Amino acid sequence: MTPMQAPVKSGPLRSEQIILFRIGEQLFALSSSSVQEVRSADSLCGGAYEISAPGVDKVRQFVRRGANTLFLVSGAAHFDLCAPDGILAFVLRNTRTALLVDSIEKMTAMTRLQALPLSFCHEERQWYRGLTALDQTVVPVVRPEGFLSDEELMKLDAALPPPESASEEPEAQDDNGDFGMELN
Amino acid sequence: MTFSSDLELKSFVLLRLGERRFAVAADGTAELVAPSRVFRFPHKTAKIEGVILRRGRIVPVCDIAERLIGKYLTSRRFYLIALRHYGQRTEWVALPVTGECELISAELTPASASDEPHVAGWLSHGGDVIEVLNLDALTPGSNEFLPYPAAQNEVGARPAHLGKAEASP
Numbered sequence: 001m002t003p004m005q006a007p008v009k010s011g012p013l014r015s016e017q018i019i020l021f022r023i024g025e026q027l028f029a030l031s032s033s034s035v036q037e038v039r040s041a042d043s044l045c046g047g048a049y050e051i052s053a054p055g056v057d058k059v060r061q062f063v064r065r066g067a068n069t070l071f072l073v074s075g076a077a078h079f080d081l082c083a084p085d086g087i088l089a090f091v092l093r094n095t096r097t098a099l100l101v102d103s104i105e106k107m108t109a110m111t112r113l114q115a116l117p118l119s120f121c122h123e124e125r126q127w128y129r130g131l132t133a134l135d136q137t138v139v140p141v142v143r144p145e146g147f148l149s150d151e152e153l154m155k156l157d158a159a160l161p162p163p164e165s166a167s168e169e170p171e172a173q174d175d176n177g178d179f180g181m182e183l184n
Numbered sequence: 185m186t187f188s189s190d191l192e193l194k195s196f197v198l199l200r201l202g203e204r205r206f207a208v209a210a211d212g213t214a215e216l217v218a219p220s221r222v223f224r225f226p227h228k229t230a231k232i233e234g235v236i237l238r239r240g241r242i243v244p245v246c247d248i249a250e251r252l253i254g255k256y257l258t259s260r261r262f263y264l265i266a267l268r269h270y271g272q273r274t275e276w277v278a279l280p281v282t283g284e285c286e287l288i289s290a291e292l293t294p295a296s297a298s299d300e301p302h303v304a305g306w307l308s309h310g311g312d313v314i315e316v317l318n319l320d321a322l323t324p325g326s327n328e329f330l331p332y333p334a335a336q337n338e339v340g341a342r343p344a345h346l347g348k349a350e351a352s353p
Binding site for chain 2: 001002003004005006028079080081114117118119120121122124127131133136137138140
């Protein structure tokens with residue numbers, strides 16, 4: 001038999017700040033540096049418009065922010081979880097995704113990220129950067145770019161109404177004291 | 185000189201799935217571990233139940249019983265930690281098994297063209313003819329290059345494609 005070695009630890013470990021959040025009962029992690037804003041879904045959806053793109057059922061709303069369009073992605077639908085749409089929205093930096101989640105568990109740090117085992121060989125390879133062990137629990141670390149593929153973005157763009165029809169939409173703001181915070 | 189003297193004895197681990205026994209090459213196994221918590225998260229790969237934590241590593245749990253004996257294991261199970269090859273790379277996988285395993289030496293009869301891909305060969309032990317399993321054909325996983333580079337163990341070493349938004353603190 002071949003002994004199974006523990007992972008080699010090389011020098012002092014660097015840490016990465018992460019947000020632990022839930023969609024339904026499922027716990028996920030996301031690098032805090034990839035989250036631009038955390039808002040209540042209500043405040044973001046207040047300025048949202050309906051959209052229906054074939055094959056992209058996880059997106060039902062979008063908001064325009066200046067020249068940019070953000071698509072509200074149901075985390076439950078994306079991960080095929082039996083849960084209603086979340087009440088918090090993570091606006092993900094450098095993407096066109098606002099991810100709807102249920103709750104933030106806590107902010108913490110991870111020091112090790114293990115690649116997703118190669119046995120996982122389907123869409124999850126786009127979904128996750130890897131797995132991390134926190135407090136004897138394994139948590140998948142999501143990939144911010146993995147919520148909308150290029151193909152899905154093309155379908156969504158094709159389904160967008162002309163900009164002028166949404167030109168009077170107010171940019172989502174915190175003018176009602178609703179929960180919202182900017183990160184980084 | 186007898187025919188059997190030309191054959192080489194090799195070590196195998198006998199594992200039990202329900203009432204049937206199978207074998208895997210001993211040099212492709214690490215240990216038999218007691219049942220532990222399986223961590224589950226969303227994914228789309230059939231036959232992978234989740235992952236277990238073992239010696240600081242995260243090991244996928246792959247149920248091979250359904251394919252080999254036609255049903256999932258319901259009785260108390262152990263996990264046989266075995267190597268799975270993905271092209272040039274290897275990783276550990278945890279195989280749920282029924283009860284204890286046994287280390288034996290036996291002669292391997294190579295598989296024939298008519299055998300299924302998951303059969304690496306056959307051996308005779310205790311009056312039984314036992315399938316030697318080819319885990320690479322039995323468990324999921326692609327041998328092709330994957331679209332994203334593998335994550336690094338230390339979070340400071342980040343893949344370049346992640347860009348500024350993912351830069352380490």
